[in-house]
Amino acid sequence: MRLSQFHLHTSKETPAEAELASHKLMLKAGMIRKLAAGLYTWSPLGLRVLRKVEQVVREEMDAAGAVELLMPAVQPRELWEETDRWEKFGGQLLKMQDRKDAWYCYGPTHEEVITDFARHELASYKQLPVTFYQIQTKFRDEIRPRFGVMRAREFLMKDAYSFHISDEDLGREYRNMYDTYCRIFSRLGLQYRAVYADTGSIGGSASHEFHVLADSGEDALAYSSDSDYAANVELAEALPTGERHAAEEDLREVETPTQKTCEAVAALLGLGLERTVKSIALMGADAGGAPLFVLALVRGDHVLNEIKLAKVPGLEAHRLASEAEIEAHLGSTPGFLGPVNPRAPIRVVADRSVAAMADFVVGANRPGYHLAGVNWGRDLPEPDAVADIRNVVEGDLSPDRHGTLALCRGIEVGHVFQLGRKYAEAMKCTVLDETGKASVPAMGCYGIGVSRIVAAAIEQNHDANGIRWPEAMAPWRAVVCMINPKKDPAVTEAAEALYRDLNAAGVETVLDDRGLRPGAMFADIELIGIPHRVVVSGRGLESGTYEYRARQAEDTENLDRDALFRRLS
Ligand code: ATP
Numbered sequence: 001m002r003l004s005q006f007h008l009h010t011s012k013e014t015p016a017e018a019e020l021a022s023h024k025l026m027l028k029a030g031m032i033r034k035l036a037a038g039l040y041t042w043s044p045l046g047l048r049v050l051r052k053v054e055q056v057v058r059e060e061m062d063a064a065g066a067v068e069l070l071m072p073a074v075q076p077r078e079l080w081e082e083t084d085r086w087e088k089f090g091g092q093l094l095k096m097q098d099r100k101d102a103w104y105c106y107g108p109t110h111e112e113v114i115t116d117f118a119r120h121e122l123a124s125y126k127q128l129p130v131t132f133y134q135i136q137t138k139f140r141d142e143i144r145p146r147f148g149v150m151r152a153r154e155f156l157m158k159d160a161y162s163f164h165i166s167d168e169d170l171g172r173e174y175r176n177m178y179d180t181y182c183r184i185f186s187r188l189g190l191q192y193r194a195v196y197a198d199t200g201s202i203g204g205s206a207s208h209e210f211h212v213l214a215d216s217g218e219d220a221l222a223y224s225s226d227s228d229y230a231a232n233v234e235l236a237e238a239l240p241t242g243e244r245h246a247a248e249e250d251l252r253e254v255e256t257p258t259q260k261t262c263e264a265v266a267a268l269l270g271l272g273l274e275r276t277v278k279s280i281a282l283m284g285a286d287a288g289g290a291p292l293f294v295l296a297l298v299r300g301d302h303v304l305n306e307i308k309l310a311k312v313p314g315l316e317a318h319r320l321a322s323e324a325e326i327e328a329h330l331g332s333t334p335g336f337l338g339p340v341n342p343r344a345p346i347r348v349v350a351d352r353s354v355a356a357m358a359d360f361v362v363g364a365n366r367p368g369y370h371l372a373g374v375n376w377g378r379d380l381p382e383p384d385a386v387a388d389i390r391n392v393v394e395g396d397l398s399p400d401r402h403g404t405l406a407l408c409r410g411i412e413v414g415h416v417f418q419l420g421r422k423y424a425e426a427m428k429c430t431v432l433d434e435t436g437k438a439s440v441p442a443m444g445c446y447g448i449g450v451s452r453i454v455a456a457a458i459e460q461n462h463d464a465n466g467i468r469w470p471e472a473m474a475p476w477r478a479v480v481c482m483i484n485p486k487k488d489p490a491v492t493e494a495a496e497a498l499y500r501d502l503n504a505a506g507v508e509t510v511l512d513d514r515g516l517r518p519g520a521m522f523a524d525i526e527l528i529g530i531p532h533r534v535v536v537s538g539r540g541l542e543s544g545t546y547e548y549r550a551r552q553a554e555d556t557e558n559l560d561r562d563a564l565f566r567r568l569s
């Protein structure tokens with residue numbers, strides 16, 4: 001590729017609307033252009049990188065024995081009613097009607113479609129196990145699309161689904177996919193961590209997320225100093241998938257200050273049990289475990305990652321009706337101290353995911369939040385279904401009792417999940433087992449945020465001058481630049497030849513033949529993050545060398561042709 005024939009469109013301006021380095025750099029480098037909230041065009045440059053990620057994912061999925069297919073993005077309502085997710089999935093589900101007034105959604109995920117495929121195509125245990133995958137555009141109507149393609153509404157996902165005759169075999173494939181994900185993220189050159197993500201009703205260690213480690217990450221992770229224990233400190237992950245999706249959207253702020261809290265609680269009660277509260281704070285439950293109210297303490301915009309679940313002793317028996325009662329109750333509940341920061345406004349936020357949370361009271365005890373010094377087991381009973389996700393304070397004993405916990409932040413780029421038989425059962429998907437009996441297959445699902453990875457990689461790999469792509473993701477591995485080609489035809493000739501020879505030697509190389517002055521040319525090349533830069537100049541030609549610089553190196557080196565090819569091969 002020659003840059004003169006490629007559409008490179010960089011910008012010197014730092015885009016004001018972008019908060020994250022990756023978002024700024026993707027805009028400056030001209031990788032993406034915003035069309036509307038959460039909708040982006042991938043420019044030719046951006047697309048090259050996206051395809052690189054896709055390619056690594058595809059190769060590793062194929063090598064792991066998964067088979068690729070492609071499902072429709074648009075899905076009929078009836079399928080989603082079979083699994084009861086048409087309503088439950090909540091506001092992230094973009095619904096639309098065709099000319100005959102039939103309802104469809106734009107797929108945010110494909111459990112329903114793949115299960116429909118399976119119930120028609122899989123008849124016998126002999127066809128199992130099988131893992132299908134696709135790399136496809138998803139749409140989720142996120143409440144707050146932000147950070148460019150990091151949290152977009154339309155984005156590219158690799159989603160895979162496996163079918164098994166036994167739970168043991170599901171466990172085996174889950175491990176296989178887990179290992180495959182490790183290979184994918186290692187090949188992409190990312191620093192990542194696999195963390196335990198609780199699955200609520202499913203329980204056990206049936207779900208892991210893969211996070212690219214970055215201070216700007218939206219998720220808080222806790223990990224042990226001395227063992228492999230690592231978990232996402234996130235309420236949402238303690239809910240089953242369906243509810244989890246519901247919990248993440250449709251946040252409705254009811255009111256702000258404390259005195260309004262009671263009214264809001266009453267309003268919530270008035271709504272019956274369809275609505276619960278999002279985020280942190282307190283949720284009562286009656287003796288039967290049905291929730292009475294939920295309060296949320298929301299500070300700034302950051303709530304999701306500080307959430308913990310706990311059951312407060314004694315609270316279940318009370319139906320709280322007034323603020324005084326609530327406060328009295330808080331006062332008599334060990335560990336509940338009220339807002340640590342009195343200026344932190346209490347807001348009540350509601351969504352529709354009450355069912356899954358019915359048994360829990362929600363609280364958080366990170367320093368600065370509204371619970372301080374609460375210890376599981378001592379002050380609050382250990383909630384069974386979330387035994388592995390703990391209130392986490394830096395320095396706490398790790399739940400596996402090896403080492404102490406540290407916190408870090410991560411960007412969720414992958415998620416593996418043992419679904420069990422929930423979808424297959426709901427959709428009456430069966431296969432004949434060895435004895436000829438109809439049997440509901442166990443399922444796993446495995447997602448990777450292909451487009452998010454591009455942004456996550458930049459968060460981890462950039463400097464003041466621009467992006468520093470890991471080799472596997474770079475738009476090109478090397479660039480050949482020419483100095484003063486107009487004055488010196490020998491430079492053009494030598495650069496053209498080097499460009500051809502490098503490509504012939506298997507080094508994916510682009511030729512910068514745009515005729516820019518060196519300063520502007522080098523600035524662009526650094527901004528777009530090409531790992532290896534080779535400069536052809538009249539002076540270099542005289543001494544028989546090329547000027548070479550690795551993107552992350554401080555200095556340039558003069559290399560002869562052999563040394564250059566050795567360096568790049
Ligand atoms: P998040 O917690 O960030 O909202 P999720 O848990 O809702 O993600 P999954 O349902 O697990 O996402 O989907 C699989 C993968 O798709 C995620 O691990 C993530 O990398 C990616 N993904 C999810 N939502 C988005 C989005 N809005 N924009 C870009 N990528 C996304």
Ligand code: MG
Pocket residue numbers: 248
């Ligand atoms: Mg989400």
Ligand code: MG
Pocket residue numbers: 412
């Ligand atoms: Mg998540």
Ligand code: MG
Pocket residue numbers: 209412414415
């Ligand atoms: Mg997830």
